[in-house]
Amino acid sequence: MIVSETADKIKRMEIRGAGRIARAAAEALRDNALSSRAATTESFRMEMTQAADTLLATRPTAVSLPNAVHMVMAGIKKAFTVEEAKAGIVTRADEFVTSSQHAVERIAAFGSRHIRDGDTIMTHCNSEVALACIIAAHREGKEIEVFATEVRPRNQGLITIKTLNDAGIKTNFIVDSAVRSFISDIDLVVVGADAVTVNGAVVNKIGTSQVAHAAVEARVNVMVAAETYKFAPRTILGELIKIEERAGSEVLPDEIAKTLPNVTVRNPAFDVTPAEYVDLIVTEKGAIPPQMAYVIIRDYLGWEIGEFGDPLSGTGGLNGS
Numbered sequence: 001m002i003v004s005e006t007a008d009k010i011k012r013m014e015i016r017g018a019g020r021i022a023r024a025a026a027e028a029l030r031d032n033a034l035s036s037r038a039a040t041t042e043s044f045r046m047e048m049t050q051a052a053d054t055l056l057a058t059r060p061t062a063v064s065l066p067n068a069v070h071m072v073m074a075g076i077k078k079a080f081t082v083e084e085a086k087a088g089i090v091t092r093a094d095e096f097v098t099s100s101q102h103a104v105e106r107i108a109a110f111g112s113r114h115i116r117d118g119d120t121i122m123t124h125c126n127s128e129v130a131l132a133c134i135i136a137a138h139r140e141g142k143e144i145e146v147f148a149t150e151v152r153p154r155n156q157g158l159i160t161i162k163t164l165n166d167a168g169i170k171t172n173f174i175v176d177s178a179v180r181s182f183i184s185d186i187d188l189v190v191v192g193a194d195a196v197t198v199n200g201a202v203v204n205k206i207g208t209s210q211v212a213h214a215a216v217e218a219r220v221n222v223m224v225a226a227e228t229y230k231f232a233p234r235t236i237l238g239e240l241i242k243i244e245e246r247a248g249s250e251v252l253p254d255e256i257a258k259t260l261p262n263v264t265v266r267n268p269a270f271d272v273t274p275a276e277y278v279d280l281i282v283t284e285k286g287a288i289p290p291q292m293a294y295v296i297i298r299d300y301l302g303w304e305i306g307e308f309g310d311p312l313s314g315t316g317g318l319n320g321s
Contacts, residue, residue, distance in 0.1 A: 002031045003051040010058040010065075013154065018194045018230055019104065019128050022068035023097050025055045029072045030093035033086045044082050048073065048089065061203060061244045061270045063195035067229040067301065071096050096229075103227040103284035108132035111190070111225050111282040117142040119187040122179070122215075124149045125205035126156040126163075127192025129225040133282065134190060135167045145170045147182055151205060153250045153267065176207050183214045193226040193281075197235040198297060200275030200290025202226075203243070206268050212277040221279040224290075228283050228300045231293055244269045 006028035009015045015024045032051045038044035052069045059065055075088025111133030115121065119137075121144060123130055137144055146164055148171055150157040157173065164171040174182060189211060195203040202208070202224050212222050232241055248257060248265030257265060275290040285300055 003028045018064040022064035026068045026093040026096045033089035060242045063232040064230045106284040108136040112136035120145045122147040122186045122189045126159045130192040147172045180214045183218045189215045189222045196231045200293045202273040209271040209273040212273045224281045231296045
């Protein structure tokens, strides 16, 4: 029940944002383990694997989710008793939640260093870590101004402008299609990421690639803020991250769509920004060029080729299937 409720909230976007989704998944696995009545280690493994698969199926593009599940499920591997397995899950889940929360603080500290006094910044979607960088710069006394997009069709930009407003930051709210009109007034683009591939390409909310393309054309630097658990290990094998496509009713109400039988509403939730459009990726381990994404996957996420496809490693949905 704990896992299914969390999964449902993630699907309905009551829980949104890659970091928040990952932490919610880790907490759900922890709570599921604590409430389990499994009598044997094998039955506990099966129960936890089913719980992991339920969570993995919710948002195919958010790589933070399978990485969180992988890290938590690793607590089962060396367990010989149910008690050891439960303790392993609980310990890993608590460690992940704590490290994730600290990661935002560290990224904010690193990212703010790349924001100059007097900068005008553009941001797209509602990224916890991207906003943390901007707010940290403001708290350091830097005079900054922000242009925030509305982020159709779910309007996450409304959450962004409230956060910036509450922080006392001068903010301009613009429609997504106005990005090109204002990009020449911008000094730095700061966005988050739902996934980073091995070659440094960034998967983020739909419209990010257009913002980055406009920035490159205008010679404006693009900084991506992303925790290390948003890097996508299976892209080492050449697998592509599946781009989630959500219901057309988010864009066009069903009652109107029914009157247009020749119209199909397409509603991809994410797009891919090429690595060459990105100047810097700021992680809790420091700032790196996108070409160094492989180092993060190898040295900090701890994935090994032999683990891909191992159900106990929590990789079942990593390719988005």
